[in-house]
Amino acid sequence: MNVPYAYDAWYPLAWSRDIGRQLATRRVLEEDLVVYRTEDGQVAALEDVCPHRLAPLSLGTLRGNAVECGYHGLTFDCSGQCVSAPGMARAPTGARVRSYPTAESMGMVWVWMGDPAKANGSEVFHLAEYDDPAYSVVEGDALPVQANYLSLADNLCDPTHVVYVHKTTLASAGREETRVQHERQGNKVITWRWVIDGPLIPVFEGLKDFGGANVDRWHYYHYHAPCIAVIDFGSARTGTGAPEGNREDCIRMFACHFITPIDQHSCMQHWLCLKNSPSSPEIDDRLLAGLRLAFNEDKRVLEAIQRNEDKPREWKRINLALDASSIKMRRIVEEMASSGS
The missing domain is CATH 2.102.10.10 (Rieske [2Fe-2S] iron-sulphur domain)
Structure with a gap:
């Protein structure tokens, strides 16, 4: 379709x-x-x-x-x-x-x-932190994905897949049931979850020394229809008030995904990362390697999904409660397309 x-x-x-x-x-x-x-x-x-x-x-x-x-x-x-x-x-x-x-x-x-x-x-997307001297920019790749761009958009509106797809990069075990919340703001969908009192995720290792203590971790997925996703994610030592807004002593990143729809079966995923720590060749190279691994994990799944999408089937896909953000996102794109905007 x-x-x-x-x-x-x-x-x-x-x-x-x-x-x-x-x-x-x-x-x-x-x-x-x-x-x-x-x-x-x-x-x-x-x-x-x-x-x-x-x-x-x-x-x-x-x-x-x-x-x-x-x-x-x-x-x-x-x-x-x-x-x-x-x-x-x-x-x-x-x-x-x-x-x-x-x-x-x-x-x-x-x-x-x-x-x-x-x-x-003046309406071209720009994130204020890109110009903030407190953040360093780690420019990534242009990753070809043999899947429809809205399939990648589904992925970027969905924190729940992380624990299953990114076990060695972005996830920590035992958090499958952590509550996910979502809302629509105009042509944007925000999806978020907090993981309280858990271990640091692998891709954050070495970025900040928490002395082995557990952290409170957030993921806020901001999807700007039709083609921009910014994931605000980070960690602060458990009990220091991060869920209440105190993030003065934390790791914070913005993973920016800019999607180019090529055709109905392929897209290009341009990505970069902003982090609230200085640029360091060693740390940045390690971060790039971890993010490349994570995004290729998504690519593998999404391309397999596209192959199944292209097969003739008599039944339709089902939706679950965790699909609420993706459904909102697709509805926005449909509204933009039908209105000529």
Whole structure:
């Protein structure tokens, strides 16, 4: 079953570090784009097709701020207008390709896939802690996942899977029944749980010395439809008041997941981590390794689910009480898609 796309939204396109003065390709919402930086460093994104013979523009050459088609040399500026054509004194005015608004935030290039007139760069997602000197940024990967993007969104609205999928990275044993709470706030769903008086999770080992004491641990999953998840999670020594708001002496992280829907069967998971401790090559490398392991654990399950989704079946999936956040999230996406926003 195909899931809807909300076009009037900012989607993660690529890491800023990966877009330069070379033609790059990306696929978003089943549309192929050619992406590059102009001479002044701005990011241009065009429909990746020449209207003459439909050759991909990404097979061409970057000429200043314009793209020359590699088949017959038609050249398009970063607005998508053809500015020159071989054998013609004036370029055909009707020859143009679609251009897409772009913006940059949190080390990512973002693209607006809907009506360009509705694109507002000030609305691109940005987390305040990204600029906070008390936090360091650990920039992760672009993880390809052969599953529908809403299946990954389900995962990122769901703390309950952690104890089963992430036994060696993000979970502690014996907490399967810890209560999960959730609420909707506009186009956002928040899901949270507290684990009181438990051991430190493996991925936090070495980040802070609690002297072997147990900790109170929180997980707040903030899902901003249609494609952004921020998980606020951390630990403080048990009994120091973290559940009541005292988190002065704690480990705190924000795991940010920016999802690019590629098509109905695949997506790209861009992720980074913010932590309230200084950058350290040794610690950051260990953290990256732990998070890569955890997110590949999710990838393995989600891709297996997609393979089953693609098989013909006469019965439907069941829902459990723990699916409440995912149901809310999918309803928001459906509302955004049906309203054209």
